[in-house]
Amino acid sequence: MTETVVDLQHIVVTYRAGFLGGEAFDAVRKVNLSIRAGETLGLVGESGSGKTTLGRVCLGLLAPTQGVMSFGGAPFGTLRQRRGQLSVVLQHSEWALNPRLRCGVSVEEPLIILGVTAEERRRRVAAIFDSVGLGDGYVDRFPGQLSGGQRQRVSIARALVTEPRFIVFDEAVSALDVSVQAQVLNLIMDLQHKYGFGALFISHDLAATRYVSHRIAVMYRGEIVEDAPSERFYGTPDHPYSQMLMSSLA
Numbered sequence: 001m002t003e004t005v006v007d008l009q010h011i012v013v014t015y016r017a018g019f020l021g022g023e024a025f026d027a028v029r030k031v032n033l034s035i036r037a038g039e040t041l042g043l044v045g046e047s048g049s050g051k052t053t054l055g056r057v058c059l060g061l062l063a064p065t066q067g068v069m070s071f072g073g074a075p076f077g078t079l080r081q082r083r084g085q086l087s088v089v090l091q092h093s094e095w096a097l098n099p100r101l102r103c104g105v106s107v108e109e110p111l112i113i114l115g116v117t118a119e120e121r122r123r124r125v126a127a128i129f130d131s132v133g134l135g136d137g138y139v140d141r142f143p144g145q146l147s148g149g150q151r152q153r154v155s156i157a158r159a160l161v162t163e164p165r166f167i168v169f170d171e172a173v174s175a176l177d178v179s180v181q182a183q184v185l186n187l188i189m190d191l192q193h194k195y196g197f198g199a200l201f202i203s204h205d206l207a208a209t210r211y212v213s214h215r216i217a218v219m220y221r222g223e224i225v226e227d228a229p230s231e232r233f234y235g236t237p238d239h240p241y242s243q244m245l246m247s248s249l250a
């Protein structure tokens with residue numbers, strides 16, 4: 001049985017409008033979810049349904065108001081203890097990469113934080129540039145000298161260089177042209193085979209989500225209303241909201 005990487009039990013996230021209390025709003029309501037090593041869970045749902053909030057909980061960036069999150073079968077602990085074990089790839093690579101740093105330096109940074117030696121860092125940066133399909137020539141370039149697809153490959157290299165056990169892809173291909181999207185989705189799947197990370201793939205795009213995900217969870221107003229293997233979800237979704245999402249794709 002493959003190891004569960006992230007496990008959420010009865011997670012609730014309550015936001016309050018304003019600093020002085022204000023009205024409480026549950027953006028995530030009693031969510032149970034688990035993701036295994038080597039597995040991608042696609043998280044879909046309308047804007048504002050709570051997908052990014054849930055992603056932030058999985059990354060340990062947001063403490064849930066209620067519920068328990070565990071990582072690799074143990075309590076999550078602190079972000080410091082989890083350094084290098086989790087990563088995120090966001091929609092806009094130009095925001096994720098410092099424009100003043102050469103791409104190789106941006107990719108090396110997480111290894112410096114982990115205290116990896118200079119020699120080992122050089123070896124791992126070269127290997128990961130190779131894994132994401134960018135040769136040596138890109139290490140010394142600045143993000144502004146790259147195409148959107150190439151920049152997203154650098155973001156993925158940065159996310160992967162520490163060999164994390166879990167990665168959140170939050171609208172990671174949404175800003176790319178369709179043909180480049182397909183290349184990046186293929187890359188994500190190849191890298192998952194190679195490195196075995198568990199992944200949460202958050203997207204508005206049901207077709208892209210289907211392509212990379214083993215399971216699909218549908219979020220609606222803070223709740224997971226369906227969690228099914230991809231083949232079953234795309235064949236016959238159970239929940240009326242999922243059926244509506246699917247018919248919007250047809």
Ligand SMILES: Nc1ncnc2c1ncn2[C@@H]1O[C@H](COP(=O)(O)OP(=O)(O)OP(=O)(O)O)[C@@H](O)[C@H]1O
Nearest residue numbers: 015016017027045046047048049050051052053054
């Ligand atoms: N820091 C915050 N304070 C108060 N409310 C918030 C905060 N962050 C998000 N929200 C609200 O929580 C709800 C869920 O937001 P979230 O960003 O998780 O949704 P989403 O499904 O990722 O949306 P999108 O697809 O548009 O990115 C929304 O109604 C949003 O307005």
